[in-house]
Amino acid sequence: MSKYDTLWAYFRNKREPEIKLSFAKIKKIAGIELDHSFLSYKKELLTYGYTVSKISLKSQYVVFNRID
Template identity: 80%
Template sequence: MSKYDALWMYFHDRTEPQIKLSFAKIKKIAGIELDHSFLSYKRELLRYGYTVSKISLKNQYVIFNRIE
């Protein structure tokens, strides 16, 4: 079980080609704040058909792209 499972489940039924989530929205979905470990855990997202394409620390958002 991953600490980001709630976030990954958010992507389970999604079909959008790109999803942009603010850090605040991710905290609301996942119940935890993003931290440095997200860089390691993001590989788990591949199982749900998405990948992380950009993380903006300055503007506090993450862009996820659907895998074709």
Template identity: 65%
Template sequence: MSKFNTLWAYVKKDGNTTIKLSFAEIKEILGIEIDHSFLKYKKELIEYGYEVGKISLKEKSVIFNKLPDK
């Protein structure tokens, strides 16, 4: 279990094809700010049916994309 499981569960529960969350929204969901370890752990999201599409440092946001059903 990683520190990002709460975020992954939130994204899965949302269920939309594309989800855009600001860094502030992610901090509210997790209770912590995302850090460089997010890059290491983002592959866990695949188990929840999503992937990280884009991380924008300029917009301070992350876009999550739903994976196609297999």
């Protein structure tokens, strides 16, 4: 079980080609703040059909793209 399972579940029924989430929205969905470990866990998202395409520390958002 991953600490980001709740966040990954958010993507389960999504079909949008791109989803941009702020760090605050991710915290609200996942119940935890993003930390450096996110870089290791992000590969788990492939199971749900998405990949992380951009992480902006300055603007505090993450862009997720659908895998076709």
